[in-house]
Amino acid sequence: MTDTASVPTKPRVRVPFWDNARFACIVLVVMGHAIQRQTSDSDNALTLYLFIYAFHMPAFAIVSGYFSKADPPGARQMRRIITDFVLPYVIMQTIWSLVQWLVEGVSVFNPTEPHWTLWFLLALAIFRMVLPYLALLRWPLMWAVVASVTVGFFANVDSTFSLSRAIGILPFFVLGWRLRSWRLADRWQVLGTGSVWGVRALAIAVLGGWLATVLTNIHAFREFDLRFWFFYDDSYKDLGEPVWWAGLLRLGLIVLAVLLSAAFFTLIPRRHTFFTAFGQATMYVYLLHSFVLYPIRESGVLKDDHSSAVWLLTMVFASLAISIVLSSPWVRKVFRPLVEPKPRWLFARPDERPPAPSRTDPTGARRR
Template sequence: MTVVTPPPPTRPAAPKVRVPFWDNARFLCVTLVVIGHGIQRLIAESDNALIVYLFIYAFHMPAFAIISGYFSRPGAPNNRQMTKVITDILVPYVIMETIWTFVQFVVEGKQQFNITQPSWTLWFLLALGIFRLILPYLALLKFPLLIAVIASVGVGYFGNVDSTFSLSRAIGILPFFVLGWKANEWGIVDRWRRVADGGGWWVRGVAVAVLLGWLAVVAGNIQVWRAIDLRFWFFYDDSYSGLGEEEWWAGLVRLGLIALAVVLTAAFFVLIPRGETWITDFGTSTMYVYLLHSFILYPLRETGVISDERTSAVWLLSMILACIAISIALSSPLVRRVFRPIIEPKPRWLFVKQKEGPMRETRTDPTGSRRSR
């Protein structure tokens, strides 16, 4: 009689473990976005507000793009991934742009619905869509990061590449997205963890020195930065001629700002807590904060509550604290439950039935804030 040996029992797949560092990073980045928008109306008359504004804008959106790139996959997209570009980016964009058009009609009397010109914060949604579409092609090339940098610097020389569908801005910050993707491939975060576990206090000391050094440069030359409108360079939006710079070396300025943003972002990431903190859970709701905070700030700006007439340091500090509170409030489970249909819509009726299941629930957003590595 032949004895059949049963196969060894298969071990269940290990559950994915969230990395608190990334949730902490996402929440801090989106909070910097809210602060930047909250104090924007103060910078015309307040040097203190402009100092904070320039300090933040030098790296906060590059940092966001790096995080999004880190959680992106370069392979050829399947049906489900292509579907998610529509459900996670394009559909929310159309919904939010429609809402913005209605709000601006009620408040300002504007009667224009232009889907090609994203309102306020919506440009980043389109940029993420562009990144998702071109990453598989960039991944085929030998030097994708170098190509992204050349594209970012080069696009500034073409005045006909503008904010239509956020194209100029998407190309401008493309190097940061590609850097995030490559950082994942290179294992940079894992290397940093090993350094930190072995006692990385000296790295943190350098990071603090870098950020304080940038703050000192901004504060010590604030009138120069005001005179040359440095803040517009951090938008990665206008052409060099649109920024008032016609010289051939204008691209070198953008190249320098890209390098500055990378250094500042690295220093910022080094100082972010790696373990669970009281802000960690908030990091799963960054897209809610990003898309909804403008609806809180907009009426405050339009009614004059936030205006350049309020220039005191106390008022600036109050606005910063209020923006932090807004970020926390918009990260709450209640907000996610109420606004999920417009931030994370699931329009199953829009798609034909496919074998891969176009609407499988993955609970992620375009920045990767629901993913677990």
């Protein structure tokens, strides 16, 4: 009988496409937050904002779902819920509460209401916990879509612990998980160059069509407050549309997000690029960029004349620069205790298994 313990495990090969995709997604996240203050005074800013928000968080959720497992969690996986989600959330929530107290005089610490970007951290934790149960059902993706559409009819399901938003974008996470078993990404990796460029031409047409739609209807979209629908957060009543067709509108936005995300992913380089390594630090960028943007957003500098096209482009390029800097090794080294805490003292039983050489973080990036 062969001793399986002595058989070496096959090393996992990094796929540059996914690191490229993660970095592209996080740049869009930073960009959307950077230009938000300009949207009230600039149609150009609102156009770019709506273009991005239609798919950027769904795309991020798809990537996170792709690297998630639906197996019943063991002790190590349950510890990771605490170390990867709960502790970073508590740490960042505390820091944000302290910042608001020092800057704005707000002295309320409420861990049930996540500050700014922290909602996604809680959403990922919820996804990881419910996925093993969803995987037991037939048609898990269908049930996730039903939950997302239905939750909007219940005004009592709100942003407490990010529950409404987590349920709202759950279909994208489940879709990402299902994509792994469908092996679509694997087929895309080996597709011939000629076919790839044909698909990319179609993707450009799809994204261009959405951009043209936003440009053409920007005043109607502003009046309708379409941007709030892309948050998947408020109930239909809070959005001002407590009617039966509001669920159909959310369903349409889900389909639109999937279509735009697919087009977006096909434009991502499949080979190693200069920004591939940056895709391994997406959680650092996600959790830290808000501290960089906070003084800019709150100062009011992006209002009125500073909402011009020149300032819009300035913030777009600044977003790219912020993403690159926060992806750097020295930032990861300095802020690792906050983003990747390892509180072995917290657990009643130590992990007896040898540490893995690498594992994925909440966004699917490889940790060492």
